[in-house]
Amino acid sequence: MSNSIYLEYNFKVTPVQPASDILIxxxxxVQFESFVETEDGVQAYIKKEDWYPNILDGLQILSNPLFSIDYDYSEIEQENWNATWESNFNPIQVGDQCVVRAPFHDKPEVDYDIVIEPKMSFGTGHHETTYMMLQHILDHDFKGKSVLDMGSGTGVLAILAAMKGAVTIDAIDIDNWCYLNAKENVERNNCNHINVYEGTADLLIDQQYDIIIANINRNILLEDIPTYVKCLKKGGILFVSGFYKEDIPQISERCKEVGLKFEKNLEKNNWVAVKYVF
Known part of the structure; x- marks a missing residue:
């Protein structure tokens, strides 16, 4: 391995979400190739050869008045960058059944061992929304079910659904990097019956699912929930996350309009993951 020079940017973001997701x-x-989500923002890495002085000028989020973002950066060698990334990506344990880890972590003794190489994709289990969606999946029967994972990121939720016995699984993300990364992670976890697609809810034509998982953000959910319901079998379940506790009434009202009934929600640091039934 050559010792390429990297630049490490440390972004301090307020509020952390959804600004961190948009920033990533x-x-x-603009060629940043890896990220570590921190408690107060994001660490981002780019090869020095791909960097130029005004590289951040085109980032719209930096001029968005809804967010406050400060940053600094420094040079590090690749070997130090790898060590930094690995030291910041700790395994995530969800209950006593599931662990989400990187390939370099030791194999745990759990029912569901998910190996994720996140690269630039969202969904390592560290973020509250991903963690709670994993909890929902662990708490429900997926055996023989058809499942849609909308906004699939790394594919971690689709992978756990597959491990729990889902037989037909579609994973969709609008981001090309997430699409490619999910395909890699699906193969890495031997879940070859997961179909990964690049796109939006526009791909949902004539499909029918028992369970739909959507960990995106409030505005996209408000727009796309009617589309999800058209694809949901009667008696089916919709799990949604990516928004705050204060947003539940607005999401629930939208769900009620299309025939969904609120059943329960999980909460972690004011983030929520909500279950609706059709």
Whole structure:
């Protein structure tokens, strides 16, 4: 391995979400190649050869008045960058059944061992929304079910659904990097019956699912919930996350309009993951 020089950017973000997700997406467009989510923002890495002085000028989020973002950066060698990434990506344990880990972590003794190489994709289990969606999946019967994972990121939720016995699984993400990364992770976890697609809810034509999982954000959910319901079998379940506790009434009202009934929600640090039934 050559000792390429990297730049490490440390972004302090307020509020952390959804700004961090948007920031990661925009940085990915300008050749940043890996990210570590921190408690107060994001660490982002780019090869020095791909960097130029005004590289952040085109990032719309930096001029968005809804967010406050400060940053600094420094040079590090690749071997130090790898060590930094690995030291910041700790395995995530969900209950006593499931662990989400990187390939370099030791194999745990659990029912569901998910190996994720996140690269630039969202969904390592560290974020509250992913963690709670994993909890929902662990708490429900997926055996023989047809499942849609909308906004699939790394594919971690689709992978756990497959491990729990889902037989037909579609994973969709609008981001090309997430699409490619999910395909890699699906193969890595031997879940070859997961179909990974790049796109939006526009791909949902004539499909029918027992369970739909959507960990995106409030505005996209409000727009796409009617589309989800058209694809949901009677008696089916919709799990949604990516928003705060204060947003539940608005999401629930939208769900009620299309025939969904609120059943329960999980909460972690003011983030929620909500279950609706059709």
């Amino acid at each position: 997406a925009e940085l990915g467009e």
